[in-house]
Amino acid sequence: xxxxxxxxxxxxxxxxxxxxxxxxxxxxxxxxxxxxxxxxxxxxxxxxxxxxxxxxxxxxxxxxxxxxxxxxxxxxxxxxxxxxxxxxxxxxxxxxxxxxxxxxxxxxxxxxxxxxxxxxxxxxxxxxxxxxxxxxxxxxxxxxxxxxxxxxxxxxxxxxxxxxxxxxxxxxxxxxxxxxxxxxxxxxxxxxxxxxxxxxxxxxxxxxxxxxxxxxxxxxxxxxxxxxxxxxxxxxxxxxxxxxxxxxxxxxxxxxxxxxxxxxxxxxxxxxxxxxxxxxxxxxxxxxxxxxxxxxxxxxxxxxxxxxxxxxxxxxxxxxxxxxxxxxxxxxxxxxxxxxxxxxxxxxxxxxxxxxxxxxxxxxxxxxxxxxxxxxxxxxxxxxxxxxxxxxxxxxxxxxxxxxxxxxxxxxxxxxxxxxxxxxxxxxxxxxxxxxxxxxxxxxxxxxxxxxxxxxxxxxxxxxxxxxxxxxxxxxxxxxxxxxxxxxxxxxxxxxxxxxxxxxxxxxxxxxxxxxxxxxxxxxxxxxxxxxxxxxxxxxxxxxxxxxxxxxxxxxxxxxxxxxxxxxxxxxxxxxxxxxxxxxxxxxxxxxxxxxxxxxxxxxxxxxxxx
Ligand code: F6R
Numbered sequence: 001x002x003x004x005x006x007x008x009x010x011x012x013x014x015x016x017x018x019x020x021x022x023x024x025x026x027x028x029x030x031x032x033x034x035x036x037x038x039x040x041x042x043x044x045x046x047x048x049x050x051x052x053x054x055x056x057x058x059x060x061x062x063x064x065x066x067x068x069x070x071x072x073x074x075x076x077x078x079x080x081x082x083x084x085x086x087x088x089x090x091x092x093x094x095x096x097x098x099x100x101x102x103x104x105x106x107x108x109x110x111x112x113x114x115x116x117x118x119x120x121x122x123x124x125x126x127x128x129x130x131x132x133x134x135x136x137x138x139x140x141x142x143x144x145x146x147x148x149x150x151x152x153x154x155x156x157x158x159x160x161x162x163x164x165x166x167x168x169x170x171x172x173x174x175x176x177x178x179x180x181x182x183x184x185x186x187x188x189x190x191x192x193x194x195x196x197x198x199x200x201x202x203x204x205x206x207x208x209x210x211x212x213x214x215x216x217x218x219x220x221x222x223x224x225x226x227x228x229x230x231x232x233x234x235x236x237x238x239x240x241x242x243x244x245x246x247x248x249x250x251x252x253x254x255x256x257x258x259x260x261x262x263x264x265x266x267x268x269x270x271x272x273x274x275x276x277x278x279x280x281x282x283x284x285x286x287x288x289x290x291x292x293x294x295x296x297x298x299x300x301x302x303x304x305x306x307x308x309x310x311x312x313x314x315x316x317x318x319x320x321x322x323x324x325x326x327x328x329x330x331x332x333x334x335x336x337x338x339x340x341x342x343x344x345x346x347x348x349x350x351x352x353x354x355x356x357x358x359x360x361x362x363x364x365x366x367x368x369x370x371x372x373x374x375x376x377x378x379x380x381x382x383x384x385x386x387x388x389x390x391x392x393x394x395x396x397x398x399x400x401x402x403x404x405x406x407x408x409x410x411x412x413x414x415x416x417x418x419x420x421x422x423x424x425x426x427x428x429x430x431x432x433x434x435x436x437x438x439x440x441x442x443x444x445x446x447x448x449x450x451x452x453x454x455x456x457x458x459x460x461x462x463x464x465x466x467x468x469x470x471x472x473x474x475x476x477x478x479x480x481x482x483x484x485x486x487x488x489x490x491x492x493x494x495x496x497x498x499x500x501x502x503x504x505x506x507x508x509x510x511x512x513x514x515x516x517x518x519x520x521x522x523x524x525x526x527x528x529x530x531x532x533x534x535x536x537x538x539x540x541x542x543x544x545x546x547x548x549x550x551x552x553x554x555x556x557x558x559x560x561x562x563x564x565x566x567x568x569x570x571x572x573x574x575x576x577x578x579x580x581x582x583x584x585x586x587x588x589x590x591x592x593x594x595x596x597x598x599x600x601x602x603x604x605x606x607x608x609x610x611x
Contacts (some may be wrong), residue, residue, distance in 0.1 A: 001027050001028060001075050001101060001195075001606070001607050001608060001610065002027070002029065002072060002073060002074050002075050002099075002100070002101035002102075002606040003021065003024030003025075003027045003029065003072065003073040003085070003101070003161075003194075003195045003196075003484060004010075004024075004070070004071075004072055004099050004100075004101055004127060004161055004182065004193065004194060004195045004286060005017055005020030005021055005024065005070070005071045005072075005163075005192065005193065005195070005199045005200075006069065006070040006071070006163045006165075006173040006175070006191075006192060006194070006218065006279045007020070007068065007069060007086070007100075007190065007191075007192050007465060008067070008068040008171055008173055008190065008191055008201075008218060008220050009067060009068075009187065009190025009191065009220045009376045010067055010189060010220065010406075011067065011189065011190065012066070012067065013036055013066045013067050013068055013356075014034060014036055014058065014063070014065075014066060014069060016129050016141045016203065017034050017036070017069055017070070017071035018034070018051065018054070018055060018058075018071070018193075019187070019201075019202060020071060020192070020199035020200070020347045021034075021051050021071050021072075021073050021115035021330065022051055022150070023074065023198040023199045023201075023599060024082075024194070024195055024196070024198065024199050025051065025074070025203075026075050026198075026255070026399040026400065026401060026600065026606050027195065027196075027606045028075050028401060028600065028601065028604050028605030028606055029073035029074055029075050029258060029605075030048065030049070030074060031047060031049060031073070031074045031081050031082070031083070031084045032046065032047060032049075032050070032051045032053075032054045032071070032073045032074070032086065032193075033045060033046025033047065033071065033072050033073065033087050033088055033099075034054070034058070034064070034069055034070065034071040034072075034088070034604065035056060035069055035070050035071075035088035035090075035097035035099075035165060036064050036066035036068065036069025036070075037066050037067075037069065037167075037170035038065055038066045039065065039291045041094075041167065041395070042090070042094060042096075042097055042165070042166075042167050042170075043064055043066075043202075044088055044090060044097060045058050045061065045064065045084055045401045046087065047083055047086065047087070048082050048083050048086065049081075050060050050180070051234045051330075052237075055361075055494070058375075060346075061144050065239070066465065067171075067220075068165070068170055068171050068172075068173065068220075069545045070088055070097065070099050070163040070164075070165055070173060071088075071099070071122050071194075072086070072087035072088060072100075072163075072283050074086050074087055074101035075605050076290040077103055077126070077425075078103075078107070078124055078125045078126045078127075078609060079123060079124030079125050079455070080124075083122045084123050085121060085124055085125050085429065086123075087099045087100060087125075087127055088131075088398060089123060089125065089127050089128040089131040089200070089358045090122075090131055091092040091129075091131040091132050091135025091138075092119050092131075092132050092136065092139075093135060093139070094167055095119055095135065095138075095168070096131055096134050096135045096138065096145075096164065096165070096166045096167075097131065097164070097165050097168040098130050098131040098134065098162060098163070098459075098530040099127075099162070099163040099167075099180075100126075100127040100130055100160055100161070100162050100163075100216045101160065101161040101180045101609065102159035102160040102161060102178075102179065102180040102605050102609065102610065102611050103125040103126060103157050103158045103159055103163060103271075103611075104129060104130060104157070104158045105157040105158035105533070106156065106157040107126035107129040107158075108154065108157070109546075110129045110133060110156075111129050112137060112304075114129065114132045114373065115132060117136060117299055118337065118513075119132045119135075119136070122174075123582070124476050125380060126158075128159070128564060129342050130156070130162065130216040132376075133152045133155065133167075134152050134164055135149055136154055136239055137151055138166065138168075139357050141443070142444055144217075145160075145164065145166045145168060145169065145172065146215055146216075146217045146224075146226065146409075146430040147230065148178075149162070149164050149174045149186070149215055149311035150215050150226065150228070150230055153176050153178065153215070154228070156178075157179075158355065159176055159178055159179035159180050159609070159610070160175075160176065160177065160179075161175075161176070161177045161181060161182040161195060161210075161308065162176045162177070162179055162182075163175055163176060163193050164602075166530060166582075170342060170475060171219055171220055172217060172218065172219050172352070173193055173218040173219075173352050174215060174216070174217055174218070174264050174446050174585070175215070175216045175218060176210075176214070176216070177210045177211070177212060177213075177214065177282035177476060178212045178213060178221055178426045179212060179356065179382075179609070180195075180354075180609050181195055181196060181197075181354050181360070181381065181607075181609070182194070182195065182209075182331075183196060183200065183207045183208065183209055183210065184200060184207060184208045184210060184216055184218055184223055185190070185197075185199075185203060185206070185207050185227075186206040186207060186208060186237055187198030187203050187204040187206045188204075188313045189221060190203065190220055191218045191219070191220065191221055191222075191223055192218075193216070193218055194206070194611035195607075196378070196607075197240050198241045198247050198397060198399075198558060199387040201240055201244055201247065201497065201560045202244065203505065205239050205240040205593060206237050206238070206239055206305075207237070207238055207239075207240065208217075208223065208225065208236070208237055208238070209237040209238065209380055209385075210225065213227060214226065214227055214426070215428065216234065216313060219359045220484035225547040228342070233326055234450050240381060240413050241379070242396055242397060244308075244577045246396045246397050247397045247399060249564075253592075254400065254592075254598045254599050255369075255411060255599045256402055256404065256492070256588055256590055256598050256599055257399055257598075258399035258400075258405045259329065259399070259405045260404045260405070260451070260541035260585060260588060261337050261451060262395075262396065262405050262452075262583075263404065263405045263444075263447050264444035264445065264448045265396075265444070266393070266395035266396065266405035266406070266408060266409045267397070267408050267412045267444045269393070269394040269409070270393050270395065270396060270412040270416075271412050271416065271440050271441065271443070271444075272410040272441075274417075275437045275440065275441070276418055278430075278433065278434030278437045278438070279422040279431065279434075280416050280419055280423075280435070280437065281434065282391070282392070282417075282420055282466075283477070284364075284391070284392075284574075285373055285389040285390060285391045286371075286373075287345075287371075287373060287389055287417075289424045291343075291345065291371055292345075292420065292424040292425065293341055293424055293425055294343045295323060295340065295344060295345045295371075296323070296324065296341060296343055296419075297323070297324045297325070297326070297327065297340075297344045297345075298313050298314075298317050298323055298324070298325040298326075298344070298345045298346075298347060298421075298571040299325075299326055299333075299338070299340065299344060299345070299346040299347070299365060299370065300313055300317075300325065300326065300327040300328070300332050300346075300347045300349065300351035301327075301328050301329075301330045301346065301347070301348055301349070301358055301551050302327075302329075302330060302348070302350060302358055303329065303330050303350075303351060303355055304356075304403075304487065304609065305330065305351075305402075305403045305406075305407045305410075305484055305487060305586040306349040306350055306358070306403075306407075306410060306489075307327060307328075307329055307357075307412050307485045308328070308350065308407070308480060308481075308484035308487065308578075309350070309407055309410035309414060309484070310327040310347070310349050310410075310414070311479075311480035311483065312411055312414065312477055312480045312481065312506070312576045313325075313327070313347065313349075313366050313414030313417070314327040315412070315476065315477050315480065316414065316415060316573045316574075317414070317417065317421065318419045318420070319573065320419065320422040320425050320427060320428060321418060321421045321422045321425055322425070322427050322529060323425065326401065328361075328362040329358070330355070330357040330437070331361075331611070332356040333364070333597065334357065334360045334361040338364075338368075338515040340363075340364075340365055340368035340369065341368075341369070341370070342368075342369035342370070342371050342392040343373075344369075344370040344371070345370060345371050346356055346362065346365035346366075346371070346372045346373070346376045346378075347373050347375060348362040348365075348372055348375065348383055348415065349372065349375045349376075349377050349410055349414075350374070350375070350377075350383050351377045351378070351380075351398055351403055351410075352357050352376075352377070352378050352381060352384040352404035352409075352607040352608075353374065353376040353377070353378045353381020353382060353384045353605070354378070354381050354382055354383065354607050354609050355383070355532045355608050355609070356608060356610055356611050357608075357611060358383060359382055359383050359386070360611075362374070362383060362386065362387060363386070364517055365386065365468045366386070366387075367389065368406040368567075369400045371388050371389070371555050372386075372387040373384075373387060373388065373389045373390070373391060373417075374387035374391070375391050375393065375410055375413045375414070376390060376392060376393065377392070377393040377394075377395050377406045377409065378396060379392060381537060381578045383435070384480035385504060389485070391413045391416075391417070393406060393409035393410065393412075393413060393502070394409075395408075395409040395603060398606075399606075400598070400599045400601065401491075401599060401600055401601055401604050401605070401606045402488055402491055402492050402587075402598075402601065404488075404584050406446065407484060407580070408577060408580070411576055411577050412443065412576075412577070413438070415436075415440060415573070415574055415577075416440065417431055417508070419436040419437070419440070421435075422457060429451075435606075436571070439570065439571045439574060441576070442570070442575050443570070443574060443578075443607075444571060445548045446567075446577075446578055447578065447609045449568050450567070450568070450578055450581035450582060451581060453565070453582065454585050456565070456582075457470040457582050457589055458585070458589045459560070460547065460563060460586060460589075460591040461585075461586055461588075461592075462589070462590030462593055464518050464545075464590065465493075465589075465590045465594055467495060467497065467498065467517075467518045468495065468496060468520075469498075469517060470486070470489060470495055470496075470497040470498075470517075470518045470519070470520065470521045471495065471497065471498055471499075471500060471505075471512075471517065471518070471520070471523070471539075472485050472497065472498070472500070472519075472520045472521075472522070472583075473499075473500050473501075473519060473520070473521045473529045473532070473535060473536070474501070474502055474521065474522035474523070475501060475502045475503060475523075475531060475532055475534070475541075476525050476527065477524070477572070477573070477575060478497070478502075478522035478523060478524055478532070478534070478576075478579065479500075479502070479522075479523060479530070480502070480527060480576060481522055481524075481575075481576040481579045481580055481583075482499040482520070482522050483499040484498035484576075484580055484583075485499070485520065485579075485584075485586075486498060486579060486586070487499075488583065488584055488587040489583075489586070489590065491601050492587055492591040492596055492598055492601045493586070493590045493591040493594050493596055494594070494596060494601075495590065495594075502521070502531070502532050502535040503531065503535060505535060505536060505538070505539070510538065510542065512538065513539050513542045513543065513544050515543035516541070516543060516544075517539070517543065517544045517545070518544070518545055518547070519536070519539050519544040519546045519547075520534050520546075520547045520549070520583065521535070521546055521547070521548050521549070521561070522548075522549045522550075522579050523536075523548060523549070523551070523554065524550060524551040524567060524572065524574050524575035524576075524578075524579050525551075525575070526547065526551065526553060526554075526572065529550070529554060529555070529556050530556055533543035533556045533557070533558070536560060536561060536562055537555045540560040540561075545562045546560065546562055546563075547561070547562065547563045547564075547565065547586075548561040548563070548564045548565070548566065548581060549579045549583070550564065550565070550566055551566070551567055551569075551572070551575060552566055552567060552568060552569040552578070553569075553571075554566065564575055565582050567579060573584030
């Protein structure tokens with residue numbers, strides 16, 4: 001999604017803005033731009049494509065000498081990616097510039113009204129409406145820019161994070177937010193605004209989180225935050241706890257492989273602080289024993305990989321706790337009038353903690369009286385702050401668009417939840433809880449064992465990278481893991497892939513299997529080995545080549561498979577933590593082999609803050 005950065009201070013602003021934009025690249029974008037106060041006035045440079053194109057354009061005009069400005073990476077929603085549609089957008093008389101993340105739903109209505117007042121639009125975007133609206137409201141008024149922005153946002157429907165500058169005061173940035181993240185970096189004699197802390201961390205570790213409805217006035221030596229009534233509000237200054245190196249590649253070719261290799265540490269960070277003497281402690285999440293005991297239904301919601309982690313969690317929770325559990329796509333859940341009762345628990349899974357659909361689904365569940373628990377990585381993100389309780393993953397910043405370590409940490413958090421709930425509800429004993437905790441402690445080292453086999457996955461990737469279609473099969477938990485493996489492959493390598501419940505394939509899709517089709521089969525559940533092997537035989541006899549991922553105690557004849565990868569021994573409920581590792585590696589190496597932009601796949605955004 002779009003990224004916003006702004007700087008005001010005494011240092012050259014444009015290099016700081018560009019550096020910030022590079023840090024926000026991972027969010028996904030198709031164009032970039034900056035507006036800064038130079039001796040020419042309020043100067044805007046923008047370009048379609050990579051930030052490097054923008055830098056080139058700035059070089060061509062001889063640089064931009066300024067100490068205050070705003071920058072933006074755009075992920076197109078209204079209007080194609082183009083120079084014209086890129087941000088910042090200027091308001092009518094070129095005195096106001098605006099960067100925006102989100103969607104203004106009533107922009108057409110406002111646009112017509114502004115056109116009637118003589119405003120001419122240069123772009124197809126909803127954002128230009130905001131620029132003209134601020135210009136219109138500000139023109140001739142004796143209100144400050146902040147009060148004008150406050151008035152303007154009151155007329156907007158939809159979601160926004162905004163950065164606004166005006167020629168009236170070339171040291172000031174006004175920021176506003178509703179349903180889109182925005183932080184204010186607090187420095188020494190300089191301050192910043194940004195979509196997330198990665199863009200400010202090279203200048204300062206201190207930041208304020210802007211809340212919905214708030215407007216901030218950011219100047220080199222002060223930050224003043226107002227609520228929707230214009231009253232000044234006191235904000236808590238927070239500090240980034242992770243190191244800058246965590247957001248850098250550290251010698252790896254891509255963030256994705258770095259993050260794949262970081263999984264043992266990420267999972268350890270999720271599990272260890274919550275397990276003591278064989279008991280799981282959820283003090284930090286507000287999940288009391290009473291709540292866990294009384295819940296009649298555990299709803300799990302998320303999007304993409306977070307949903308896939310939820311599918312694994314759903315199955316483990318149901319089988320260990322014998323309580324009804326469902327995993328729902330957040331964007332469906334919010335519109336299907338779900339049955340939610342006050343005793344229900346709703347687990348909301350999100351790496352970024354900002355995904356618009358997940359946030360909306362969580363609000364719905366909360367309103368219906370469910371206890372909402374956020375399983376989130378980004379500390380103080382909107383979902384984490386709005387949920388009743390939080391289980392932070394503490395996996396460290398995840399930069400690659402395709403999630404790996406956050407997914408693994410999400411699985412770990414869900415296992416903790418399932419084991420804890422099972423013990424509280426009496427479906428497992430204290431001894432069994434202890435035994436599960438021992439297994440949980442072994443997951444990181446077993447993931448390391450799987451990672452040590454990366455050369456084999458690299459070899460398989462080189463062999464199969466030219467396929468145009470791949471199928472992933474599994475039953476039960478393996479089906480959930482197959483969904484995630486399939487998503488990983490398609491999103492970064494652009495190979496068409498589908499995940500199927502192994503028994504379902506013959507009800508239609510098997511017609512797509514032909515000579516040489518690659519099928520990746522997962523069979524890690526002993527009770528289902530034979531069934532899955534039968535399904536594998538069905539595809540092999542139609543010409544498929546099969547890579548089988550299976551458990552340590554697999555005892556069927558796998559001679560029909562082209563390659564067999566065995567997992568270290570693990571309780572079957574937790575096999576997804578291991579089976580996904582070779583398949584993340586396979587996807588990564590296939591994408592590298594195909595020369596794809598691994599960390600920033602086309603059309604994708606890291607943090608999906610629009611519906
Ligand atoms: C895929 C991927 C996405 C995210 C999804 C939810 O690799 O990363 O499918 O899982 O967009 O994002 P979060 O977890 O931030 O809510």
